Every structure is written in C-alpha cells, then in structure tokens.
Amino acid sequence: MQCNTETPAACGQQIMGWADQLAQFSEAPDMLTRTYLTSAHHGAAAQLAEWMCAAGMSVRRDMAGNVIGRYEGLTPDAPALLTGSHFDTVRNGGKYDGNLGILLPIACVQQWHEAGKRFPFAIEIIGFAEEEGVRFKATLLGSRAAAGTFDMAVLDNLDDDGHSMRDVMAASGFHAAGLGKAAYAPKAVLAFVEVHIEQGPVLLNQQLPLGVVTAISGASRFMVEIEGLAGHAGTVPMEMRRDAAMAAAEIGLYIEQRCHGTRGLVGTVGQFNVPNGAANVVPGKAIFSIDIRAEQDSVRQAAVADVLAEIEQIAKRRNVVVHSRKTHEASSVPCAPWLQQQLASAIETSGLTVKHLPSGAGHDAMAMAAITDVAMLFVRCGNGGISHHPDEIMTAADAALAAQAFSRFVENFKH
Ligand SMILES: [Zn+2]
Secondary structure (H helix, E strand, C coil), X not given: CCCCCCCHHHHHHHHHHHHHHHCCCCCCCCCCCCCCCCXXXXXXXXXXXXXXXXXXXXXXXXXXXXXXXXXXXXXXXXXXXXXXEECCCCCCCCCCCCCHHHHHHHHHHHHHHHHCCCCCCEEEEEEECCCCCCCCCCCCHHHHHHHXXXXXXXXXXXXXXXXXXXXXXXXXXXXXXXXXXXXXXXXXXXXXXXXXXXXXXXXXXXXXXEEEEEEEXXXXXXXXXXXXXXXXXXXCCHHHCECHHHHHHHHHHHHHHHHCCCCCEEEECCCEXXXXXXXXXXXXXXXXXXXXXXXXXXXXXXXXXXXXXXXXHHHHHHCCEEEEEEEEEECCEECCHHHHHHHHHHHHHCCCCCCEEEECCXXXXXXXXXXXXXXXXXXXXXXXXXXXXXXXXXXXHHHXXXXXXXXXXXXXXXX
C-alpha cells in the first residue's frame, strides 16, 4: 500500500487499510482466526515486519516470535519508549483488537521518519506474537517473554492436534532456551504505552473517541458445583425439593445485584450447566462459573467475600452441598499516573474531552508492568462496543484522532 500519512485523515485511512490487509492473514476462510505460530500468523508477522521496515525501523524477532521494530533516537542505544500490542486473534475475532496497537504507532513512526524527526529516546513497537491464549491455553505469551516472566511450564501445553508449544516453536525457529534473552533490561526501557480498542461500550455511550485507562482490573474466577437431589418433576412437592439449578440461579442473581452500582465492579456467571438435565427432572446438580473484576483489589475482594458468604447461606437454606474452586486470581494493574497525565494532555491538546476509565479486559500492558510503568490509550469501539467478534468496528476518523493523540504524547514525552 502506498504510504500516505500527510494529513491526520490520511493517517487514519492508512491505519484502517493496514488493518484490512492484515486481516487477510487468517487460518479460516471468511473469518479472522490467527493463533500462535500458524502459517497465517507467520504471514502476519512478515507483513508487520515489512511495514515497520518501510516506516524506517530496524526489525527483529525474539524467541517468542514477537516482531519488534526500533526507531532509533538522537543517540544510538538510547533507552526506548515501548509501545505495541498483540497480532494473534481469538477464533472469528475482530481486526482491530490488538492489531490497532501495532499499526497505529507504525503510521506515526512513518510520519516522523518522513519528516526526519528523532527524539532523545528510541521508540520500539512490539507486535506481541501471542496474547489471547487460544492455541495453547496460556495467555500473554509474547508480553511475558518481553517482560521476563514467561512461565516455562506452559511450553509443555498441547494444541488441539497434540503438538506441544515447545515443538511448534522449535519448528518455527524459536527456541525455548532463548526465551530469557527476549526479556528487556528494565534500564533500557522508559515506559510501555499500549493503544487498544476499548472492547466495550463506555466511550461510545459518552460519544468520546478516546479514553485514558486508569487500571487493568483484577479478576477472581471460580467454578462452583452444587449438589442437590434429583427427583421427578411431577411427584416431588415444592417444599421437599433440593433443586441445585435454582440454588445456582439464586446465587447468580445475588452476584448481579451485589456488583451492580459499584464503580468499576462487574460480576458475571458466564457458564451455567445442569448436567444431564431434563424437562421433567428436578435438577440434582448444577455447575456454573463466577467471574468478578474490579479496578480496585479491595473492592473485588469485598465482593468475592460477600458472594462466598451468600453462597453458604443459600446452600444452607436450600439444603444443597456446594463445592467451589478458585480457578484464577489476578491483581489489578494500575496505570502510572505520570503517563496517564501525559496521555490526557495529548488528548486535550487535540480539543477532546478526557475520559478516564478502567479496563475490564486483560492486556499485554499487564505483563509489561513487571518491568516498567505502563499506560493505555483506549479508542472507541463501534457497534455497541462489541469485540472478540467479526462485528468489531471502529472509524477511520477515530483512528486519526488516536494517532494524533499518540503522536502528541510521544513528541511531548517527559520521563
Ligand atoms: Zn487485545
């Protein structure tokens, strides 16, 4: 594609055009699926490297398969301001999730390159090879490698065809023994700033194109199994029932009510099963998931404690047995106030209202926080905020505004 980023509008078009082109690298026809180290994934990596190169960057791959473009500063080997996001996708995903956070900075660097502009620091754009965890059921592989927190145990995870991550990596020329070298030395890094589509409806509802993320919410997840007593739907009187599904339903409603109305707190029962259920049987067993997230860990922990206490109450009153198992726990990752402030003033300078909001979804910035201060710029998601879905959309105008704000942020960056 012809480089044309002379005006903000052209820059927005450029980013959207690249996103369309990158979306052609898919494992499945008629949808976008690009999981770690498949041929579609290799194709996308090569394409990103080509665009980075054309934008005046030197490009390297690390042993996790991350594609890293470096735009040198005024002095060689200057510490780098890092940016980037992931280029893997979920199955049948959207084309901006992750990819936008790589393409947008490339468009900005291209402009600086064409204008011969350099900064007192280097800029590195990292196309993280893996974030979503689809192929090997382990998330944030790229950013964990870059942050030096890669969990070597996941190398033995198998994909659906029974291939281990270790073998698949080796077949692609990425050797686990070299993963340690993928880690950035903290002193070579000034900060990490990730541009990402919001993946939710908050900015859209407030008619704002951009937002500054305050924190990536922490999360607690549980699987809960309720044992009641199965019985005939016609013969067991209501007062004698020990209905596992209705106990689960009552718990679900409590979670909804408990999480409602507290800023930054959300609770979800996303899986709800009545194993071997039948229309004419009182459910003897129910299995469901709980996912509770909050911007502040204390808020999340208080909600989790209340939910667990209420589960006990409900189980006692309904005479059912509960087994709950925590399957995931992650603390909130705050975005650095000094970076938030600089992002906010870049947005303000563009004449836009600044909206601060937490990110309920996990992002590469979470992993990068292990080595440096992080921040995120959210870009409005269209279509009601839908993401992880082919209907994920955003506008070229918003891409242009985001590129403008990101450029201003970098041009005025003080550390
Ligand atoms: Zn993402």
